[in-house]
Amino acid sequence: MSTETKCNPDLVRERAKCTFDVNELINLFYGSEKATKERRHFEDAVLAVKELKDAIPEEYLSHKERYENGVRKATILRDVYRDYKAKHNRDPPPNQITKAVIKDISPFLLHNGMFVPTIAGQGTPEQQAEWLPKAESMQIIGTYAQTELGHGSFIRGLETIATYDPKTEEFVLNNPTLTSFKWWPGGLGSTVNHCVVVAQLYINGKSHGIHPFIAQIRDLDTHKPLPGVKVGEIGPKMGFQTANNGFLGFDNFRIPRKNMLMKNAQVLKDGTFVKGINEKLTYGTMVMVRVGIVGDCSFYAALAATIAVRYSAVRHQSHIKASEPEAQILDYLTQQHKLFIAVASSHVYRNAYLWMEKMYTNVMKELSQDKQDNLPELHATACCLKAVCSRDAGSLVEECRLACGGHGYMASSNLPLTYGVTIAAVTYEGERTVLLLQTARYLMKAWMAALKGKVLSPSVSYLLNSLKESKKPWQNTPEGIVKGFQHVSFGKVKAAYETIQKYMKQGKDYEDAWNLASVQLVKASEAHSRAILCEVSWEAVCSSSASPNLSRVLQQLAQLYLTYWTLETSGDLLLYSNITKDDLIILRDKYEELLVAIRPNAVGLVDGFDLRDEILNSTLGSYDGRVYERLMEEALKSPLNQETVNSSFHKYLKPMMEKAKL
Numbered sequence: 192m193s194t195e196t197k198c199n200p201d202l203v204r205e206r207a208k209c210t211f212d213v214n215e216l217i218n219l220f221y222g223s224e225k226a227t228k229e230r231r232h233f234e235d236a237v238l239a240v241k242e243l244k245d246a247i248p249e250e251y252l253s254h255k256e257r258y259e260n261g262v263r264k265a266t267i268l269r270d271v272y273r274d275y276k277a278k279h280n281r282d283p284p285p286n287q288i289t290k291a292v293i294k295d296i297s298p299f300l301l302h303n304g305m306f307v308p309t310i311a312g313q314g315t316p317e318q319q320a321e322w323l324p325k326a327e328s329m330q331i332i333g334t335y336a337q338t339e340l341g342h343g344s345f346i347r348g349l350e351t352i353a354t355y356d357p358k359t360e361e362f363v364l365n366n367p368t369l370t371s372f373k374w375w376p377g378g379l380g381s382t383v384n385h386c387v388v389v390a391q392l393y394i395n396g397k398s399h400g401i402h403p404f405i406a407q408i409r410d411l412d413t414h415k416p417l418p419g420v421k422v423g424e425i426g427p428k429m430g431f432q433t434a435n436n437g438f439l440g441f442d443n444f445r446i447p448r449k450n451m452l453m454k455n456a457q458v459l460k461d462g463t464f465v466k467g468i469n470e471k472l473t474y475g476t477m478v479m480v481r482v483g484i485v486g487d488c489s490f491y492a493a494l495a496a497t498i499a500v501r502y503s504a505v506r507h508q509s510h511i512k513a514s515e516p517e518a519q520i521l522d523y524l525t526q527q528h529k530l531f532i533a534v535a536s537s538h539v540y541r542n543a544y545l546w547m548e549k550m551y552t553n554v555m556k557e558l559s560q561d562k563q564d565n566l567p568e569l570h571a572t573a574c575c576l577k578a579v580c581s582r583d584a585g586s587l588v589e590e591c592r593l594a595c596g597g598h599g600y601m602a603s604s605n606l607p608l609t610y611g612v613t614i615a616a617v618t619y620e621g622e623r624t625v626l627l628l629q630t631a632r633y634l635m636k637a638w639m640a641a642l643k644g645k646v647l648s649p650s651v652s653y654l655l656n657s658l659k660e661s662k663k664p665w666q667n668t669p670e671g672i673v674k675g676f677q678h679v680s681f682g683k684v685k686a687a688y689e690t691i692q693k694y695m696k697q698g699k700d701y702e703d704a705w706n707l708a709s710v711q712l713v714k715a716s717e718a719h720s721r722a723i724l725c726e727v728s729w730e731a732v733c734s735s736s737a738s739p740n741l742s743r744v745l746q747q748l749a750q751l752y753l754t755y756w757t758l759e760t761s762g763d764l765l766l767y768s769n770i771t772k773d774d775l776i777i778l779r780d781k782y783e784e785l786l787v788a789i790r791p792n793a794v795g796l797v798d799g800f801d802l803r804d805e806i807l808n809s810t811l812g813s814y815d816g817r818v819y820e821r822l823m824e825e826a827l828k829s830p831l832n833q834e835t836v837n838s839s840f841h842k843y844l845k846p847m848m849e850k851a852k853l
């Protein structure tokens with residue numbers, strides 16, 4: 192980090208006001224002092240590589256140049272990772288330095304994020320031995336090709352076909368229609384030479400559902416598409432410009448039998464199909480990534496909050512009191528209302544991610560012992576938390592951007608690009624509504640079990656308690672608010688269930704009744720997610736090992752989250768819990784008190800995310816607060832400022848002006 196000496200004086204004053212030790216917060220957020228040290232050390236190593244620095248901002252490059260620059264930097268970054276591993280005999284610590292290097296999304300994201308994990312999770316030991324060393328060492332580069340032009344959400348409807356030919360012991364891959372073309376996979380456009388292709392398996396004319404296959408699609412030397420492969424890039428998008436998303440179609444393309452990833456289901460040489468213990472295990476990589484996305488949401492909220500809070504401390508505009516100098520915009524309560532929820536939410540998502548990571552690890556361990564009881568709970572929880580956190584994080588990033596006024600609209604603030612990347616997660620890895628409806632299926636089953644008095648899984652056991660406690664008075668404490676959100680979820684789950692029953696009594700079948708109740712079902716899932724986020728985050732701060740000074744501030748943040756959402760969803764609480772109008776007025780006052788209490792620590796709190804300037808990549812958010820200098824420095828980099836008179840003057844403007852004289 193930069194030294195305080197060159198800092199904007201407002202930021203120096205803000206840091207002097209902080210009531211807790213920022214380093215303690217950093218170490219707590221990232222796990223330990225050792226973890227912080229190792230992460231920073233790795234980030235230093237990456238940033239020391241001169242070739243990773245961009246000569247001009249990415250925004251001035253063409254689509255093609257941006258991609259090529261992305262690949263160039265991704266390969267250098269890959270070398271740094273390899274060297275670190277060789278030297279330390281372990282992978283680099285979790286970090287976000289790719290953001291400082293690639294700025295947007297790495298063309299290798301899908302290789303590391305889904306291709307390698309799918310081989311590890313879906314391959315037999317023999318298949319892992321064959322593919323993993325090559326993939327991990329980047330002798331081969333891959334992606335995860337599932338979505339098609341015609342189907343993304345409903346993966347049982349995928350149209351890519353893998354027909355087994357027992358004579359040659361091969362699968363024949365085909366994309367018989369335009370809608371069957373793979374569409375979206377990252378890196379597919381021009382980067383990868385392999386992919387996991389998810390396709391419908393046919394043996395002797397019989398369909399056996401979707402399965403993952405490994406296909407080499409480009410020649411390893413020439414990088415030309417192999418015969419029978421049609422592949423390309425899908426073009427510019429709202430974000431993800433360097434992710435290199437692509438399309439792919441096969442025409443009688445043959446792959447050996449061993450290329451079907453067969454940890455779960457198998458095809459024997461003679462074409463016998465051996466079913467796996469649970470066909471949904473084929474969806475395993477998606478579950479892992481959904482868990483990871485909750486962690487990503489914490490990062491994006493932290494990044495946007497850091498930029499907007501630091502900027503708001505430096506920016507002065509108007510007066511709170513006519514007799515006083517222009518106020519820091521951070522002193523306006525409305526600004527605090529916009530920003531502190533982003534700071535608080537980042538902590539909430541972080542705690543939810545750590546909680547989900549534990550659940551994921553436990554279920555993976557159980558699955559390795561053929562125990563599947565907790566898989567439905569993992570799937571349902573990962574679905575709704577991914578859906579709710581990604582949408583909330585997108586809204587928070589956008590609110591931070593708006594809170595920076597006109598300068599937030601500058602690409603150099605890094606807030607527009609961050610919004611584009613964050614909001615993509617609402618759609619990828621399972622579209623929001625579709626995932627919330629998956630959770631709703633689970634909630635309906637849990638509700639039916641609750642009605643029968645059965646024991647429920649931990650994440651939904653509150654449904655049983657709420658059933659018993661519905662008459663208890665509201666308590667205006669964090670624990671009381673957590674219970675309140677559980678009551679809302681309980682009420683919405685019950686109402687959705689009863690709506691389905693109502694339609695069925697009217698003669699509708701279950702599927703139609705489900706569709707007619709689906710707005711309520713989605714809302715029930717959202718309420719369930721909110722109840723989990725509130726409970727998990729409040730428990731995390733209560734059980735944290737932080738010092739009293741830090742603990743006080745973390746509790747304020749967690750209470751802010753609880754109170755913010757109580758006020759945002761007061762209608763639901765009035766409907767489904769025993770909260771009163773008077774309780775809401777007390778909480779409204781409490782919320783304002785919390786904003787005021789957090790205000791002196793605002794800059795310290797975002798410093799506590801420890802996101803260095805290179806990761807923030809923002810004129811507005813740097814540690815030293817030299818906002819105006821940086822805005823001007825960046826503007827001067829515009830190619831239009833590299834010449835005093837642009838040629839368009841002579842070509843178009845001058846002739847127009849001269850014509851106007853005639």
Ligand SMILES: CCCCCCCC/C=C\CCCCCCCCCCC/C=C/C(=O)SCCNC(=O)CCNC(=O)[C@H](O)C(C)(C)COP(=O)(O)OP(=O)(O)OC[C@H]1O[C@@H](n2cnc3c(N)ncnc32)[C@H](O)[C@@H]1OP(=O)(O)O
Nearest residue numbers: 304343344345346471474479480482483570619620621632
């Ligand atoms: C030490 C180890 C620590 C590990 C810690 C792990 C934490 C992870 C940490 C880091 C990971 C970081 C990862 C970051 C990497 C970044 C990569 C970013 C990638 C970004 C690019 C995007 C890629 C993509 O988008 S890939 C394509 C994604 N596509 C989708 O998500 C499609 C969505 N659709 C579906 O999933 C399905 O179609 C469906 C679930 C909506 C419906 O499926 P269907 O078969 O029709 O099922 P349905 O009839 O509705 O339900 C039948 C029953 O099956 C249950 N079920 C469904 N899915 C699952 C599942 N995945 N698992 C278990 N069970 C499932 C369902 O609940 C039903 O059950 P029921 O009992 O009958 O009700």
Ligand SMILES: Cc1cc2nc3c(=O)[nH]c(=O)nc-3n(C[C@H](O)[C@H](O)[C@H](O)COP(=O)(O)OP(=O)(O)OC[C@H]3O[C@@H](n4cnc5c(N)ncnc54)[C@H](O)[C@@H]3O)c2cc1C
Nearest residue numbers: 336337338342343344375376377615618619620621622624
């Ligand atoms: C940036 C980005 C990167 C991606 N990377 C990859 C990748 O690497 N590999 C890959 O395979 N895919 C990738 N995808 C594809 C992504 O997984 C899909 O776009 C996603 O799963 C949504 O599917 P869809 O596009 O078919 O949406 P659709 O399902 O067509 O959604 C359109 C609308 O229909 C609604 N809808 C659909 N089904 C239902 C239902 N059953 N009930 C109620 N409403 C419904 C949705 O809610 C939504 O409002 C990527 C997508 C993006 C945006």
